[in-house]
Amino acid sequence: MNAAPSRLPVTVLTGFLGAGKTTLLNHLLRESGGRYAVIVNEYGEIGIDGELVVGAEEEVLELNNGCICCKVRGDLIRVVSGLLKRRGRFDGILIETTGLADPAPVVQSFMADDEIRQQARVDGVVCVVDACHFLTSLERSREAGVQLAHASLVVINKAELADEAVVAQVEREIARLNPGATVLRSARGAVPAAALLDQGAYELPRLELPAAPSAARARYVPVPQGRHTDGLACVSLVLQRPLERGRFLAWLQRLVTERGEKLLRTKGIVALAGADRRFVFQGVHMMVDSDFDRPWRTEETRDSRLVFIGHGLDDSELRAGLDACQVSPA
Amino acid sequence: MNAPLGGLPPLVALCGAHWRLEAPVVAVAWSRRGGPAAFAMGDGGVVFARPPTQPGGQGAPGLVRMEAHAGACLALAADPAGGLVSGGDDGRLLHLDPAAGAASAPAVLADHRGEWLDHVAVSARGLRACASGRRVWLHGPGSEAVLELASGVTALAFDPAGGRLAIAGHGGVELWSAADGARRRLEAPGYHRALAWSPDGRYLASGMQENALCCWRLGDGQRHLFEGYPGQPRALGFAARGHLLASNGGPRVVSWDLDHPRPASTRSESGYPGRVPVSALAWHPSRALLAAGYHNGAVLLCRPGSDQHLFVQGSGAGPVTALAWAADGAALALGTQHGELAVVAIPAQILSMARAA
Numbered sequence: 001m002n003a004a005p006s007r008l009p010v011t012v013l014t015g016f017l018g019a020g021k022t023t024l025l026n027h028l029l030r031e032s033g034g035r036y037a038v039i040v041n042e043y044g045e046i047g048i049d050g051e052l053v054v055g056a057e058e059e060v061l062e063l064n065n066g067c068i069c070c071k072v073r074g075d076l077i078r079v080v081s082g083l084l085k086r087r088g089r090f091d092g093i094l095i096e097t098t099g100l101a102d103p104a105p106v107v108q109s110f111m112a113d114d115e116i117r118q119q120a121r122v123d124g125v126v127c128v129v130d131a132c133h134f135l136t137s138l139e140r141s142r143e144a145g146v147q148l149a150h151a152s153l154v155v156i157n158k159a160e161l162a163d164e165a166v167v168a169q170v171e172r173e174i175a176r177l178n179p180g181a182t183v184l185r186s187a188r189g190a191v192p193a194a195a196l197l198d199q200g201a202y203e204l205p206r207l208e209l210p211a212a213p214s215a216a217r218a219r220y221v222p223v224p225q226g227r228h229t230d231g232l233a234c235v236s237l238v239l240q241r242p243l244e245r246g247r248f249l250a251w252l253q254r255l256v257t258e259r260g261e262k263l264l265r266t267k268g269i270v271a272l273a274g275a276d277r278r279f280v281f282q283g284v285h286m287m288v289d290s291d292f293d294r295p296w297r298t299e300e301t302r303d304s305r306l307v308f309i310g311h312g313l314d315d316s317e318l319r320a321g322l323d324a325c326q327v328s329p330a
Numbered sequence: 331m332n333a334p335l336g337g338l339p340p341l342v343a344l345c346g347a348h349w350r351l352e353a354p355v356v357a358v359a360w361s362r363r364g365g366p367a368a369f370a371m372g373d374g375g376v377v378f379a380r381p382p383t384q385p386g387g388q389g390a391p392g393l394v395r396m397e398a399h400a401g402a403c404l405a406l407a408a409d410p411a412g413g414l415v416s417g418g419d420d421g422r423l424l425h426l427d428p429a430a431g432a433a434s435a436p437a438v439l440a441d442h443r444g445e446w447l448d449h450v451a452v453s454a455r456g457l458r459a460c461a462s463g464r465r466v467w468l469h470g471p472g473s474e475a476v477l478e479l480a481s482g483v484t485a486l487a488f489d490p491a492g493g494r495l496a497i498a499g500h501g502g503v504e505l506w507s508a509a510d511g512a513r514r515r516l517e518a519p520g521y522h523r524a525l526a527w528s529p530d531g532r533y534l535a536s537g538m539q540e541n542a543l544c545c546w547r548l549g550d551g552q553r554h555l556f557e558g559y560p561g562q563p564r565a566l567g568f569a570a571r572g573h574l575l576a577s578n579g580g581p582r583v584v585s586w587d588l589d590h591p592r593p594a595s596t597r598s599e600s601g602y603p604g605r606v607p608v609s610a611l612a613w614h615p616s617r618a619l620l621a622a623g624y625h626n627g628a629v630l631l632c633r634p635g636s637d638q639h640l641f642v643q644g645s646g647a648g649p650v651t652a653l654a655w656a657a658d659g660a661a662l663a664l665g666t667q668h669g670e671l672a673v674v675a676i677p678a679q680i681l682s683m684a685r686a687a
Binding site for chain 2: 057059061063064065072074075078079081082084085086087088112113114115118119
């Protein structure tokens with residue numbers, strides 16, 4: 001049901017006030033060469049060079065489906081529906097969120113609405129961080145961690161103003177909390193537009209998770225949690241034996257139902273026993289999108305790689321739950 | 331459902347006229363008094379089309395286009411007094427008179443500059459309502475009012491008598507009475523996105539984001555919730571008589587009979603049993619016959635509770651976004667996201683096969 005190529009790409013920009021979101025946005029509008037509709041919250045207060053700039057009042061709405069983390073942005077559904085009615089006039093939509101906004105309801109709006117999902121897709125969540133202040137924000141504010149967790153790409157802005165040691169520390173923290181995110185350094189929002197505007201981060205066939213071996217393996221060691229922002233942590237797991245389909249799907253369903261509020265992001269490429277194709281999934285809180293993807297290649301290691309980013313995750317419990325889904329050793 | 335079975339060409343080829351335009355069709359409505367079908371377009375225009383007068387699509391007059399809104403046309407409603415009322419992202423509420431011709435400028439009923447008017451409704455008593463964000467404006471004889479709502483407005487609908495306006499949003503539906511301006515809230519947790527009144531005004535139904543339909547019996551406030559849709563029921567409508575409520579929300583049209591003491595036990599499905607989602611529907615104004623539009627562009631005539639169907643249009647024209655029967659039930663207008671629009675005269679022999687609703 002996914003990846004109809006004609007779906008309009010939507011890029012979400014998050015980041016704290018002062019991190020340089022608007023500068024980055026203007027840079028993208030100038031450099032991309034495309035025509036973009038821009039949706040902003042603080043309409044009129046800031047100069048945006050776009051042809052079509054629409055203001056939207058942040059209206060976060062809870063859905064009544066038994067899950068308190070299933071939220072959508074009513075204003076976005078409305079504005080995006082309106083923009084889709086005049087399709088053909090632009091190449092994509094850029095959404096700039098307020099400094100403290102949680103990106104989840106933005107992304108969930110595109111996952112939860114049938115009409116919008118058929119015509120538009122979130123291409124990526126870009127988190128703009130200020131190299132000098134990010135580590136402090138991360139310690140003091142839950143929102144900074146949440147925004148980082150949802151990012152598919154992190155732009156470290158004002159990197160030229162910070163010590164190299166600080167920037168390196170920022171990069172390590174990003175890699176620790178969200179190892180799947182692409183990280184770019186920039187000065188005054190100058191990053192290659194192409195890198196930001198065609199990520200396909202929420203398209204299952206384009207899902208990529210770092211391979212396990214050698215250098216990357218260090219990243220996969222579970223890290224003690226609790227140092228920052230209400231115990232935000234990333235748990236990355238690799239399983240060598242294939243998973244039994246029924247057990248694994250039931251486990252995943254139970255996990256997102258019971259822990260949906262704490263689970264910010266889930267992603268996985270899974271080898272199911274007896275399946276020739278990769279089973280891929282990605283989720284935001286309780287909403288999970290999954291599908292069988294391309295066949296495994298002969299040279300590929302048929303292991304399962306899963307990443308969970310959330311608050312207060314118990315990595316040994318996750319590991320034990322998944323171990324129990326593996327087929328018995330031959 | 332790529333092509334009609336049995337080799338029969340679809341009705342649009344036999345007795346319809348169709349056009350392909352550059353902009354998406356946003357909505358369609360028929361102007362009263364035997365007027366043409368009006369299509370609201372994503373480029374701000376409203377185009378008028380009439381069904382062909384002879385078989386084989388011959389005798390169809392050309393399209394007449396009227397420039398309406400500066401941006402996109404977002405909403406359209408037939409005015410019971412004649413003509414149409416449209417709202418656009420230029421903030422204007424317009425009255426369009428198809429008889430005035432393409433060169434004429436539409437009458438500006440209201441100008442809410444800077445607002446996107448995404449919903450409009452017109453009452454049988456001449457009231458016009460339009461909404462943007464959390465506000466609803468009422469314009470009409472003897473009443474100008476602005477209503478402030480707790481959440482963004484997702485749908486507007488006047489009851490058939492024109493005395494009450496239903497306003498959908500998060501957490502329920504608000505009823506505004508034209509007689510005294512009183513407001514009454516129908517609470518129901520969830521996000522309500524679409525509205526339909528029963529023709530006698532006794533029932534009000536809302537389509538919900540949570541893949542469910544909510545229905546109130548207004549006399550005693552009794553509420554029914556119909557769940558289990560694979561998708562969101564956003565196109566809904568009551569049959570001309572009785573209380574048969576049909577909606578999309580999956581690959582088939584689902585209907586519930588509210589006259590039954592336990593309506594949930596009367597669930598029935600109609601249309602082609604396939605996998606393509608239904609995107610639009612319209613009940614025939616007097617017969618037990620439904621037009622259903624699909625995400626792949628196909629449009630079928632179906633009998634409620636039956637697999638029987640007849641192709642009006644085959645697939646391929648993009649998601650069907652708009653469907654409406656002419657008031658006399660002799661023609662169907664349809665439009666798609668890809669800018670395909672058609673007006674089809676439905677032969678009396680076909681209509682007579684469906685019983686009176």
